[in-house]
Amino acid sequence: MSKMKMPTNLPDPIINENAKIVLARRYQKKDTEGTVYETAKELFWRVASSIAAEEAKYDRSTVKPAALARDFYDLMTSYSFLPNSPTLMNAGTGLGQLAACFVLPVGDSIEDIFDAVKHAAMIHKSGGGTGFSFSRLRAKDSVVGSTGGVASGPLSFLRIFNCATEQIKQGGTRRGANMGILRVDHPDILEFIKAKERDGELNNFNLSIGLTEAFMRAVEKNEDYDLVAPNSATVIGSLNAREVFNILVQKAWESGDPGIVFLDRINRDNPTPTQGDIESTNPCGEQPLLPYEACNLGSINLGNCYARGHNGKDSEIDWDELRRIVHLSVRFLDNVIDASVYPLPQITEMVGKNRKIGLGVMGWADLLYQLRVPYNSQTAVDLAERVMKFVRDEARSASKQLAAERGPFPAYAESVFGEANLGPYRNATTTTIAPTGTLSIIGGCSSGVEPLFALSFVRNVMDNDKLVESNPFFEAALKEADAHSPKLMEEIAKVGTIRKMDHLPEELRRVFVTAMDIEPIWHLKMQASFQKYTDNAVSKTVNLPNSATKEEIWDIYWKAYEYGCKGVTVYRDGSKTSQVLCTGDGD
Ligand code: ADP
Numbered sequence: 001m002s003k004m005k006m007p008t009n010l011p012d013p014i015i016n017e018n019a020k021i022v023l024a025r026r027y028q029k030k031d032t033e034g035t036v037y038e039t040a041k042e043l044f045w046r047v048a049s050s051i052a053a054e055e056a057k058y059d060r061s062t063v064k065p066a067a068l069a070r071d072f073y074d075l076m077t078s079y080s081f082l083p084n085s086p087t088l089m090n091a092g093t094g095l096g097q098l099a100a101c102f103v104l105p106v107g108d109s110i111e112d113i114f115d116a117v118k119h120a121a122m123i124h125k126s127g128g129g130t131g132f133s134f135s136r137l138r139a140k141d142s143v144v145g146s147t148g149g150v151a152s153g154p155l156s157f158l159r160i161f162n163c164a165t166e167q168i169k170q171g172g173t174r175r176g177a178n179m180g181i182l183r184v185d186h187p188d189i190l191e192f193i194k195a196k197e198r199d200g201e202l203n204n205f206n207l208s209i210g211l212t213e214a215f216m217r218a219v220e221k222n223e224d225y226d227l228v229a230p231n232s233a234t235v236i237g238s239l240n241a242r243e244v245f246n247i248l249v250q251k252a253w254e255s256g257d258p259g260i261v262f263l264d265r266i267n268r269d270n271p272t273p274t275q276g277d278i279e280s281t282n283p284c285g286e287q288p289l290l291p292y293e294a295c296n297l298g299s300i301n302l303g304n305c306y307a308r309g310h311n312g313k314d315s316e317i318d319w320d321e322l323r324r325i326v327h328l329s330v331r332f333l334d335n336v337i338d339a340s341v342y343p344l345p346q347i348t349e350m351v352g353k354n355r356k357i358g359l360g361v362m363g364w365a366d367l368l369y370q371l372r373v374p375y376n377s378q379t380a381v382d383l384a385e386r387v388m389k390f391v392r393d394e395a396r397s398a399s400k401q402l403a404a405e406r407g408p409f410p411a412y413a414e415s416v417f418g419e420a421n422l423g424p425y426r427n428a429t430t431t432t433i434a435p436t437g438t439l440s441i442i443g444g445c446s447s448g449v450e451p452l453f454a455l456s457f458v459r460n461v462m463d464n465d466k467l468v469e470s471n472p473f474f475e476a477a478l479k480e481a482d483a484h485s486p487k488l489m490e491e492i493a494k495v496g497t498i499r500k501m502d503h504l505p506e507e508l509r510r511v512f513v514t515a516m517d518i519e520p521i522w523h524l525k526m527q528a529s530f531q532k533y534t535d536n537a538v539s540k541t542v543n544l545p546n547s548a549t550k551e552e553i554w555d556i557y558w559k560a561y562e563y564g565c566k567g568v569t570v571y572r573d574g575s576k577t578s579q580v581l582c583t584g585d586g587d
Helices: 017-027 040-057 065-077 085-090 110-125 153-167 189-193 213-221 241-255 263-268 319-339 345-354 364-371 378-406 439-443 472-480 486-495 506-511 520-532 550-562
Strands: 081-083 101-104 129-133 178-183 205-211 224-229 234-240 259-262 294-301 357-362 456-460 466-470 541-544 567-572
Touching: 017 040, 017 085, 017 439, 040 065, 040 085, 040 319, 065 081, 065 319, 081 085, 081 319, 081 439, 085 294, 101 110, 110 129, 110 153, 153 178, 153 189, 153 205, 178 189, 189 205, 189 241, 213 224, 213 241, 234 241, 241 550, 259 263, 259 550, 294 319, 294 345, 319 357, 319 378, 357 378, 357 439, 364 378, 364 472, 378 520, 456 486, 466 472, 466 486, 472 506, 520 541, 520 550, 520 567, 541 550, 550 567
Parallel strands: 101 129, 129 178, 178 205, 205 259, 294 357, 541 567
Antiparallel strands: 081 294, 101 294, 224 234, 259 567, 456 466
């Protein structure tokens, strides 16, 4: 496809200081010496123009590529929407691998296992993260027919995947990230639950236990449940469900790992069940996928969708602006599928059939600050549901519009939408809430649907200068209340929160809460609210203070089940020194 010329009147993007560093290090193009030769403006134009150029191949398209390129450029440089990192890195460069999320099958043979290792390496090289279910591998010590020996089990192979990942750095900067899942009824489940008990072990993996409805019912009734040999589908033992749940909770309390995913619930929402079961998610858990499926994500910055009311009163969400952003973003993400070149033909085929996209949100805490609604309130939880319902409805309506122009996703007829005569849609799924580890740095906004970690903190800059950095909405509110001073900001930077600063107005202390001020239950309620109207899943960590008890974690895991979440991850402050990085410094 020929390159679109950059318009002479294209405005320069405004880039915040942290974004400048991240963009130069990771996203702007470099020559063989490692010298950056692409400006940030050229980067955003490269992405905007190459994604808009895909429009040209659709006869019935309602938009012109050149005008669309400008719209995409403005959308990204206003930080109202950003596509996932691989799209920013690779679009228009000839590399063409633009998706962040992949799931690969791991079959029960040496050939299949090492194919998966190789395929994961290829995906990591291109900037994507991979998820695997190890549930099909026969248990440790079961017989191997061809050699008469005994199998070494899922855990031993998982270590090979971990090691391979360690050696492949992505684009010279970031190491790959993986998700490893084992069904709770696999005979090696106890070993798997304990796999990360030593610090640093399997550090390129997040682990999750695949829980089933049958297991959760057995926990409730304090009964035993069956362990099933995957290679023969026979019951080879049983365990007490509550005891297993207890060990799971103990390990999560110790180190944050493993998390849990509710497999039956994920499959209840599988839009294309005729293509098989969903066994795994991507590394951070927000994107369940079929084996060999990939998905590209993108996130809307809700902080930009605030409408200040008259006289500072009756502030609201700017719904018209949000609608505009959603429609443009869905077109962007659908075009990304066409612009992508995947590392394996099986992936090209699966993505081509279902055309899943994952539009989500970031800047949620920033929006709440502007609206003066505390994160830990029923008002915020209700608003989350309203916002996400709006995003999902508009995303589906945009996907319908694209189906009219381009046809539905090829597997539509056999999908749940086809059978129920809903649609047709262009995409089997449209919504996913990602962590936005790096995107939120580029956008200068709060990440995903998480609360802020600190209102103000000290950043060490290169020549040992210390800079106090604060949330802009918090600073504005302090100024409005005549309470802002450099000394106060330094004080706040020491603790991150203003909860105990009695001299500050009560209203500010109520609204400007941080992750550590929020009771765990609000984290979970917020996750459940967003999940209600998200096709795929929600990336969210329930943050707990160091003093949190095992009973509290049990309660969170159980409530995640009751509230209808698709999974949950907890993190107890100070319980882990290293973790799989999905953030700006993932190298
Ligand atoms: P970003 O902000 O860089 O776009 P997110 O933090 O939103 O990324 O993560 C989204 C998904 O991108 C993750 O769930 C994972 O699939 C993939 N991903 C994130 N970090 C990495 C990494 N270091 N290596 C490989 N994949 C990653």
